[in-house]
Every structure is written in C-alpha cells, then in structure tokens.
Amino acid sequence: MSVALPGAKNLEDLSLLVSLHAGGDRQGPGGDAETRRAIDLAGLNWDPALKIADIGCGTGASALVLAKVLGAQITAIDFLPDFLARLQERAGVLGLSGLIETHAQSMESLCLTDASLDAIWSEGAIYNIGFERGVKEWRRFLKPGGILAVSELTWLTDARPDELETHWVSQYPEVGKASEKMAVLEKNGYTPLGYFVLPEQCWLDAYYRPLQQRFASFLETHGSSQVARKIVAAEEHEIILYEQYRTFVSYGFYIAKKLTPPRNRSTPSTERPMLP
Template sequence: MTHYRISELAQAVGLSRSTLLYYEKLGLITGKRQSNGYRIYTDRDLQRLRLLLKLQTGGLTLKQCQACIEAKVDKTLLSQRLAALDEEIAQKQASRDLLAALLGQGKLKDWHAAVDEIAPDAHLEFLMNQGFSKKEALRLKWISKDMNEHEQYMADFMKVFEALERWGPGSEADTLKALHAVPFAPQQLLEIGCGKGLATQVLAAHTQASITAMDNEDSALASLIQLADAAGFGNRINTINADMTDIPLPAGSFDLLWAEGSAYIMGVDQALQRWQPLLTDNGVLVLSDLVWLTDSPSEDAVAFWKQDYPAMTSVETRLNQAKATGYKVLNSFTLSEKAWRNYYQPLDARVQALQSQMPDSAALEAIAREVDIFKRRLGEFGYQFFVLQKA
C-alpha cells in the first residue's frame, strides 16, 4: 500500500496543507501519525480527495460533497443546484451576449428597447456619447433600434420612403376636421415634424397663418418648399431644420402648434410639457398619436407594438395626461381608415417592388411586418387626433 506524507498528498491533488488539515478535521480523510511525528495518508485518502474535487465542479458546497461521498446522492438537492446553475448560466450568457453586441458582434435591438423603456433620457445621452448626433440618436431610438446596424438600416429605410408621398397615415379630410376644431383663425402656426408637407399644404390653403414648418430631414423640407411654391403658398411658409426636443424658437411665438404623428419621437407626455411654452395664452396644440382602441387587443398586435412603440397607451390616458399638463380638451377623434390606406397601400407596393433588390434588408423586413399588422389588426389600434387648448 502506498503512503503519502501530507506535503505529498497536497502536491498530488493541488491543495494546500492547511486545506487538507481542515478536511481531516471534517473526517474526509484520515491521517495516521507515525512515531517520527509525521502524518501519513493512504490511496483511499487520495481517491476520496479526487472524488471530492470532481463533485465540486458541479458547484456543490464542501458539506454537500461530503454528503454525496458518505451516503446515497440526494437527488432533490442536486435538482435544486441544477436549477440554480441553469439560472447562473443564463445570466452569464446574457452578459456575454450583451458584451459581444456592444463590441459589434451581435444584435442590440432588444437591449435598446429595454433601456429606452426605463431610462429614455439616459439612453439618448448614451447614444450621443457613442458618437451619434442627436438627430441620429433619435432615429436610432425610434427607427433602426440597433446602433450596430443603424447606418445600413437607415440607408435602406430612406430608400423605401424616398419615393413615397406620405411618410405616415393621414388625409386632407382628417387634417381639416382637426383644424375646424380650433376656435379661432390662427395667425402664427408651427408645424412640428412636417415631413414632405402634405398637411402643411392643407393648413396653408385653409388659413391665412404664417407657417413655420419644422423637420430634421433636409430632403423632406426641400420637397415641402417645392410643393408650397407650386401651390402658391411659398411666401407664407418658412422651413427650419431642428430637433423637436429642443426647438430654437422664442416662447409665446405661436397660437397654433401642429404635430401629426410626430410627438411619439420624444414621448407624448414630454411633448405636452415642453411644447406648451411655445404657445400664446389660449393657444392650441393639435397632435395625433398611435393609441389602443380596444381594451383587449390581439396578442400579436401587443407583441408588435411593445417592441415598436412601447409607450403606446389608450385614448383616456392621453386625455388625462393633457389635462394634467394644463390643457383643455377641445376635440378628440380617430383617424379615418382612408388615412391609413393613403399610407400603407403605397408603402406595401413599395416593399413588394424592392424585395428582390434588398432580400436581406432588416429595414425592409421590419416595414413589411408593420404593413402586415396594419392589414390584420387596424381597428384594434389607430391614430387619434387631440385638439388641446392651453389653459
């Protein structure tokens, strides 16, 4: 029988002398003191230590390992440890996936969405610290949703929309219905997020107001100017490329603010608060926002909009937010189905036309999913106009 001094046993298993003495105190190994004062151990001690070390790789505590060695394995204990280990592995895998994605080796869409839901302002600041301009950071938050794919995503996105007249649902009839709810003839009008100017033309044709049309996309503003000049309204329309979260115009400058489908970019609750100072006393804010029109929407609709517009809520909630911010509600109505057809039918045709050219485009795939949810679930959600007077 082979015998080992404690130093030899420690070297054989890679443990310290003090650890072995502790294990001996627990009864895991049994040394015998010789007449010369040295303690010696047998192969049995060596093998018990090797078995112990193997059991410890399962994440068991020392006492749990000892219990497994000295009695029948406790399967309930092992099941609990296995469940805990699975949870630890999942957490570590999630950590690894995030670090890889931040290094450009994976997708960040879900992470961006989660952060934006709990810390939207900090998320915006984070994106700007990564080198994105405020304009690009806002587009990333609401359109591409992944900083690793943003440049290609936006190039594809603009390729889809550049040929379209409308960049969102709308109709002349709905714009006029909202305008007719304004209780005075506006003199100074600011349109926030004007796009190519389809609503701008309606507002110019049916008021005598001086109109400031604001957007952060130069190509859209160029199209608006061409349309306005052709329609003979160019002398009453001034364009400005600016960020809606920090509008560089004096307080109390406008008796009417107009924002069709754009307030969601900064958050409707923030828009209600931060745009209010721009209004004159008793001035009016008209905005439209995507809302739920039913208390029991389909699961696929909820899943889609939770990812694409997590702040989406009910009409009642938006009305309560407006009242709490100091507005009087003059009117509220749902955008017509025709307004949606004006938008998504040409968009659908554009998607179909580009599929063979852009088979791997994440932007085209996302737009196609959006069109699909419009076709199948419109009515469970829709745009709601809100005509609000500064109290």
C-alpha cells in the same frame, strides 16, 4: 409627419429608410380631410397673422393644408433635410412657398420663442419625443389659449391581441388609450377641445398602399441588400398586423387649448376691523 424610424440602428439604416419614405406624400397615417377636421375642432379660421409650427412635418402633408386653409405663417420643422426639400418643392407647385418656412431641427432642441405661437401641429410625429414629454415641453411655445393638435398611436379597446400589443409596445412603449392621453393633456395645463380616430383610409389608401408601390423600386435602387430587404419585411409585417387587427388600434387626433393658470387670490382676512 416624420417617419417612424425604429429600425434605424445606424446611418445606413437611416439613409435607406429616408430613401424609402422621402418619395411619399405622407410618412404615416393621415389625410387632408382629417387635418381640416382638426382645424375646425380647434376653432381656427383664415388669418394671415396666425403663427403655426408643424413639428415633425415630414414632406409636408399637414403643413400644406394648414397654409392653404388658414393662410397662416407655417414654420415646418423636421430633422431630415431630404423631407424638407420635398416639402419646399410641393409648396412651390401649389404657390404656397411664401407661407411656409422650413427648419432642419430636432424636436428635442427646438429654436422657437416662448409664447410666440397660435398653434402647434404634429401629425404622427410626437412619438419621436414621447407624448407626455412633447405636450409638456412644447406648451411654453404657445401663446395663452394657443392650440395643440397632435395625432398619436392609440389603443381603441381596453384589451387587444397579444401579437399586436407586443409589436406596438416594442416600437412605442407610450402607446395608450384615449382616456390616458386626455389625462396627460389635462395634467399638463391643457383643456381638450376635440378628439377623433383616423379612419382606415388614412392608413391604407393614404399611407400603406403608396408605400407598398415603392418597395420594388426601392429594392432595385439598393441592389436588394440585406438591410433593404429587412426594412421592406418590417414594413410588410406592420401592414399585415394593421389589416388583421385594425379594430384595435389607430391614430387618435387630439386637439387641446393651453390654459392660463389663474392668479392667486388674496386670502380674505378673518380678523375683525378695529373700532375707533
């Protein structure tokens, strides 16, 4: 899952954000158990012939689970080489290097073959291109009946505190309710197979607490520069918002199947047959 980089206004900002997040097992909320749950909802089983692309894979949390659980061939894609290098290290330690091939690409210009994939995975990363654009443009890479599994920032209630809404809309204007995301999937040629909300531990234990533990060394490494301090302050603000308003927002995990358009049936003739 590729890290959120809304504050990366220049190369220095991007470099510092990568420095902060590259050491993490996750670059956004998630969990191994939740990846496995999505695999089950997708109806996927162990099959070395499966071809799966993990788009916005970050340092590889979901790619590693997919490879281990399914034995599939995983194409792990992220635009940040530092994240992919960390993924390769982790795959080597786990003995999964032969199943995972990394590619440094932008999700806006993917070098994938049409109708070549059994599944597309993207945990906490599709926001980089936008949910609707992503599900629409990535559909062509799936085989008929192929699976799309993505986690997406989602409102859990119809109304929410102004402070929370202002923050997330400024970061990701496409944030919406699950019903709205389901409608986007259906409109763009998918049938939803499953949906669930990431629990609090996916935010706190798996992402925010490890991130907080890296703040001190990050500031020390970068001499407590003004930019580094601003990055930490922004992350702390987001953490405080989540802790205060966690009942209103989370990531929703959406699992859907690519529909194959039905063939056009010939319109029955209304003319009577000619008599001899």
